[in-house]
Amino acid sequence: MTVAVRGPLSDALREKIIAVCDAKLASKGPGVGLSFYAFFANKNDTPGLLIEVATWWIQTQQLDHFEKASKIKQLVQAQ
Template sequence: MIVEVCELKIEQKGSGVGLSFYAFFKNKNDQPEVLMEAARWWIETHKLDHFEKAVKIRDMVRSGV
């Protein structure tokens, strides 16, 4: 799902588009455990900025980082 969201945003807005981990969730918090897992991966594990290039996130996920 993460790769698909990245691909869609890249297709819509170009390769320079930035995303936050919130881009992978609906506006309501109906999966708090999954949201926290994504936040840990994004912030604690990889120390990413709030917004990162979709291309970078896509490539990280594809490589299994």
């Protein structure tokens, strides 16, 4: 499956996603999966960023609810 990269994420969000993916990969190994909610606290104080990630994840990339952290990191780094 080829995933098209449309609209880039903000630099701050890209850095946050990569950091979370790195932490999950380091603690749980290469098979760890996550959802876009992994980038936010339970009480989200940044709804704009949540919408940005949700739009990128669901509409732009058309990803499943859970994806491998390594795949997400690769997609983000490709932007």
